Amino acid sequence: MRALHETRRAYYGSGHHCFLLVNSLNASKTLLEMLRNYDVEHVFGLPGETTLPWYKEWLDYPDIKHVMARDERSAAFMADGYARFSFKPGLCEAPSVGSTHVLPGVAEAYKGSLPMIFFTSDIPLHLETQNMLTGLDQTSMFKGITKESITVTNPDQIPHTVRRAFRLATTGKPGPIHIRLPYDVLQGETVNPRLYAQKDFTSYPGHRPVAATGKIMEALKLLGEAESPVFVCGQGVLYSQAWNDVVALAEYFAAPVGTTINGKGSFPENHPLSLGVIGA
Incomplete structure (x- = not known):
């Protein structure tokens, strides 16, 4: 790794927080350090003139693999597919000239409640x-199809912005987060950056929502009293990785199980209780 602007640096770590303390750090390096701390291994995208400061520093981070796409639309859908199978937020990036091209993939992630973090560079604001x-x-352009669109106007915002993005993308109803990075910000310096990561949000669901105990007992009572219970599972089973729980519950109540199109795979279709995909 090329030398940092300041030589004083130390690593601190305990529990769920692990971070690097430095006096001053290039903004693009700060972004890459944060992605590394969030265990990011792949970012999908392609270069453009407003992203060059980030690409220059990326050479020092071979552990964060940049996957070149044919265009920005492909990058967004690649991030979508990656998120579905890795249970980690899908990351993609696009230069300002290609920012409009990521719209279809981002809209799909938003309607599908899929955690995605996408970066767009921009001209100086x-x-x-x-x-x-x-x-x-x-x-x-993006605020209607994202959980939040964040414009970074100062390099010192980068660590907090990345933490916020991962937290929002993976908790509650998951969805895409947009981070807008102007060219001059990527070239700037962060002063005393707090580079810690909140490790709970490196994958999803970050913090699993839990129903009230009374409601759970009420649902179990209704299932126990039902003469012919039937389960219909959606993609929430997949996102929660709860397929084994569904099998156990279905077998306990001898309940047939169907899935929605997006929930396909949440119950084994070769199981005697499987109804396959039902509905539209």
């Missing part, structure tokens, strides 16, 4: 009203 090439209001 103060040049947006001067009709600089590739500049546009990305925040307005």
Whole structure:
């Protein structure tokens, strides 16, 4: 790794927090350090002029593999597929000129409640009203199909922004988070960055929501009293990795199980109680 701007550095770690303390660090390196701390192994995307500062520093982080896509649409759908099978947020990136192309993949992740974090670089924001090439209001474009769209206006925001993105993407109703990184911010310096990661949110579900005990008992009572119970499972079973629990519950109540299209795979279709995919 190339030398940091300041040589004083130390690692601190305990419990769920592990972080690197430095006096000053290039903003693009700060971003990469945060991704490394969140155990990110793959990012899908392709380069553009506004992303070059990030790509320059990426050479020092071979453990974070950049997967080149044919275009930004492909990168977004690659991140979608990665998230579905890895149970980690899917990450992709696009330059400002290609930011409009990620819309289909982001919309799919939003409607499918899939955790995704996507980065778009941008021109320096103060040049947006001067009709600089590739500049546009990305925040307005994405806010309707994301849980949150965050514009980083100061390099010191990067560690907190990454932590917030992973936390929001993986908790509650999962979904995509947009991080907008202007070119001049990527070239800047972070001062005394707090590079710790909240490890609970490196995968999903980050914090599993739990129903009230009374409601659980009420549901079990209804199942116990039902003459011919039937289960219909959606993709929530897959996202929660609860397929074994569904099998155990279905066998206990001798209940046939069907799945939605998006829930396909949440119950083995060669099981005697399987109804296969039902509905549209």
